[in-house]
Amino acid sequence: DGGITQSPKYLFRKEGQNVTLSCEQNLNHDAMYWYRQDPGQGLRLIYYSQIVNDFQKGDIAEGYSVSREKKESFPLTVTSAQKNPTAFYLCASSTGLAGLYEQYFGPGTRLTVT
Amino acid sequence: GESVGLHLPTLSVQEGDNSIINCAYSNSASDYFIWYKQESGKGPQFIIDIRSNMDKRQGQRVTVLLNKTVKHLSLQIAATQPGDSAVYFCAENGNSSASKIIFGSGTRLSIRP
Numbered sequence: 011d012g013g014i015t016q017s018p019k020y021l022f023r024k025e026g027q028n029v030t031l032s033c034e035q036n037l038n039h040d041a042m043y044w045y046r047q048d049p050g051q052g053l054r055l056i057y058y059s060q061i062v063n064d065f066q067k068g069d070i071a072e073g074y075s076v077s078r079e080k081k082e083s084f085p086l087t088v089t090s091a092q093k094n095p096t097a098f099y100l101c102a103s104s105t106g107l108a109g110l111y112e113q114y115f116g117p118g119t120r121l122t123v124t
Numbered sequence: 125g126e127s128v129g130l131h132l133p134t135l136s137v138q139e140g141d142n143s144i145i146n147c148a149y150s151n152s153a154s155d156y157f158i159w160y161k162q163e164s165g166k167g168p169q170f171i172i173d174i175r176s177n178m179d180k181r182q183g184q185r186v187t188v189l190l191n192k193t194v195k196h197l198s199l200q201i202a203a204t205q206p207g208d209s210a211v212y213f214c215a216e217n218g219n220s221s222a223s224k225i226i227f228g229s230g231t232r233l234s235i236r237p
Contacts, residue, residue, distance in 0.1 A: 050132050052213060052229040060223055100167050109222030112158055115167030
């Protein structure tokens with residue numbers, strides 16, 4: 011089955027530790043995205059990548075980093091510089107520009123930092 | 125950017141009735157619009173999309189209406205079922221060359237038995 015996988019589903023970390031969230035897609039999509047969602051709120055864009063080895067900051071990139079070494083993978087690192095990292099993180103991909111094509115979302119990773 | 129509220133607006137509908145979820149979009153240059161459904165603890169799921177050269181598009185049990193004059197988008201769900209309970213987000217592209225989309229804050233749809 012084609013789709014987007016995110017692992018793990020739940021992740022717990024101590025404050026001050028960096029943590030990397032996995033996102034893999036086998037849809038052969040060029041573009042990939044990371045969003046953050048807080049309880050009762052909409053999605054906010056962290057980073058996006060339109061092609062391998064290239065990525066751009068979204069609206070709330072501070073305290074996060076990404077890499078896009080392979081077309082199918084777009085891992086997100088939540089660094090200790092992120093002031094409020096506890097949230098639900100969603101990865102998505104699309105055939106091309108998000109402005110023209112629908113995005114397909116993964117199941118999400120819920121990160122809790124204490 | 126989109127406004128982010130602490131509390132989602134909620135629409136409560138009797139099972140079997142039709143649901144209408146409304147969305148006001150912000151950018152008059154937007155020419156692509158999408159509705160997503162998000163169930164609790166899951167990622168958003170694509171429902172239907174519409175481009176600005178249309179004012180209505182129908183899917184299975186769903187219809188999206190676009191009024192560009194007042195920058196308004198609506199999602200109509202026919203014969204609402206318990207499985208329709210979710211948060212519904214509208215999204216716009218801002219412009220046709222956009223590499224990202226702008227999500228609205230969402231509406232929670234609650235179904236009464």
